[in-house]
Amino acid sequence: SAVISQKPSRDICQRGTSLTIQCQVDSQVTMMFWYRQQPGQSLTLIATANQGSEATYESGFVIDKFPISRPNLTFSTLTVSNMSPEDSSIYLCSVLNEKLFFGSGTQLSVL
């Protein structure tokens, strides 16, 4: 199994600022995933973070807007840059270790 600590759990940010979300896993995992979940919607994959290489971004998401770090096999960060109200969403990290494990999510509101 895997336990993921994600923080912050929520934040209210001003337009144009950036927020960095952190996920710490209690075991080493090769791949970590970052998702966005907009109100009433299912999860959308932003990118896959691999240790020691650049993250792989899905269509519609770019590194300049959502830079990701993966310095080791237990930790990753996602930054939401130059935020606008359209970025208001829940952001979740996840790992696949036989089963799926998710962080508790970050509820982001951009004013």
Place this chain on the structure above:
Amino acid sequence: KNEVEQSPQNLTAQEGEFITINCSYSVGISALHWLQQHPGGGIVSLFMLSSGKKKHGRLIATINIQEKHSSLHITASHPRDSAVYICAALKYGNKLVFGAGTILRVKS
């Protein structure tokens, strides 16, 4: 057409009823996951299936690989089962595709 389709979108049941949520997929997969998300809460993995059937307490999940279909059953439903249930297909290459979710409300 989405690669993963879930039905129904919304489901209201009386306490004690037997509940079925369906998931169909159109892509080749290595596994299918069933997830539970409570309002304001995190997401919990219920099952990972690659074939056959799994049971955990009052929850049963089945998958038919030939028909590309999976079902999640809840027996003797209870208000605490109220949540969003999501199926997620794990495509080859470890890419997950999510269904839109089924909002379940169990009334007492």
